[in-house]
Amino acid sequence: MKTRKAPTPAPPTLLARLRQQGLRVTPQRRAILGLLSAGHGHFTAEDVYQHISPGMPDVSRTTVYSTLRDLVERGELTEVADPGAEAVRYDTNTALHHHLVCLSCHALLDIGRDFPGLRLTGKEAAGYQITRHQVTFLGYCPACLASRPAQPTGDA
Amino acid sequence: MKTRKAPTPAPPTLLARLRQQGLRVTPQRRAILGLLSAGHGHFTAEDVYQHISPGMPDVSRTTVYSTLRDLVERGELTEVADPGAEAVRYDTNTALHHHLVCLSCHALLDIGRDFPGLRLTGKEAAGYQITRHQVTFLGYCPACLASRPAQPTGDA
DNA sequence: TTCCTTGCAAACAGTTTGCAGTCAT
DNA sequence: ATGACTGCAAACTGTTTGCAAGGAA
Numbered sequence: 001m002k003t004r005k006a007p008t009p010a011p012p013t014l015l016a017r018l019r020q021q022g023l024r025v026t027p028q029r030r031a032i033l034g035l036l037s038a039g040h041g042h043f044t045a046e047d048v049y050q051h052i053s054p055g056m057p058d059v060s061r062t063t064v065y066s067t068l069r070d071l072v073e074r075g076e077l078t079e080v081a082d083p084g085a086e087a088v089r090y091d092t093n094t095a096l097h098h099h100l101v102c103l104s105c106h107a108l109l110d111i112g113r114d115f116p117g118l119r120l121t122g123k124e125a126a127g128y129q130i131t132r133h134q135v136t137f138l139g140y141c142p143a144c145l146a147s148r149p150a151q152p153t154g155d156a
Numbered sequence: 157m158k159t160r161k162a163p164t165p166a167p168p169t170l171l172a173r174l175r176q177q178g179l180r181v182t183p184q185r186r187a188i189l190g191l192l193s194a195g196h197g198h199f200t201a202e203d204v205y206q207h208i209s210p211g212m213p214d215v216s217r218t219t220v221y222s223t224l225r226d227l228v229e230r231g232e233l234t235e236v237a238d239p240g241a242e243a244v245r246y247d248t249n250t251a252l253h254h255h256l257v258c259l260s261c262h263a264l265l266d267i268g269r270d271f272p273g274l275r276l277t278g279k280e281a282a283g284y285q286i287t288r289h290q291v292t293f294l295g296y297c298p299a300c301l302a303s304r305p306a307q308p309t310g311d312a
Numbered sequence: 313t314t315c316c317t318t319g320c321a322a323a324c325a326g327t328t329t330g331c332a333g334t335c336a337t
Numbered sequence: 338a339t340g341a342c343t344g345c346a347a348a349c350t351g352t353t354t355g356c357a358a359g360g361a362a
Contacts, residue, residue, distance in 0.1 A: 128296060221351090
């Protein structure tokens, strides 16, 4: 999709940022980061591996895992909390946002805004230093709703 | 703590509820449910196993896992979402509440109230049937704060 | 008696690690 | 040239499954 356009000056990409942190830019990392930068998605390590394998037959899962871990450590990626999920999913959107998750198929949607009033009292915080908060809406996606015997509309 | 008081009529306990659903009450289940009912905690399967092993040397992890799964399926237990956690943690508090989690040691605190305004617009919900929501506050617990080189107070 | 439940052992999925060769710098 | 990075294979952890014996109803 990106076929040698005019020589635009390279923006301070994820790649550039990592290079500055002393990480070496290898073809594998280039591929992984390229995928992650391509759009805001939620990938599992396996997803990443499958996506880049075609164009890079030699990649190993090991490298994918280690690169993802490096990115998380550097705050360029966050892990998505999803009970019942088989594998860890990584979120390329590190800005404050929330999620809507399907309890059945684990489809994941971003909710790109924050909600006011999500603050704990000093007592509730119990000495914790809170760095962020995350709201997860749980439910059933349209597809799963269609193939289910109608969920009760909720009893609470 | 509960040492044979006056013969109060047995309340509709977890145990009773399960019996009604056709589940058989075995000593193993009695032990597991006893632990879970004892207080509102957050256990991993291994935790449960370790807790009941002393008084019941024959329990197997298999039974613990299968019982926990049954309980989740029946809505008597919920899985706690915690990115970075090694194992699934089960929450005996199925009422609407939220969590405060330590990013370092994964200590988990209940926030026993809801927050107003946590509703998605129809557009945001995108056809999902939302059944519940969950707020997770992430940060560092006092203990981890003490053993860390002072976290930045937060840049946002 | 019936068949749900248990526990063992083996299977599994996701992820991590040890190590020697390779490559970015 | 140097040491970070890679990839293979094996190790590991948490969890699930197959199956025969056992126990609740």
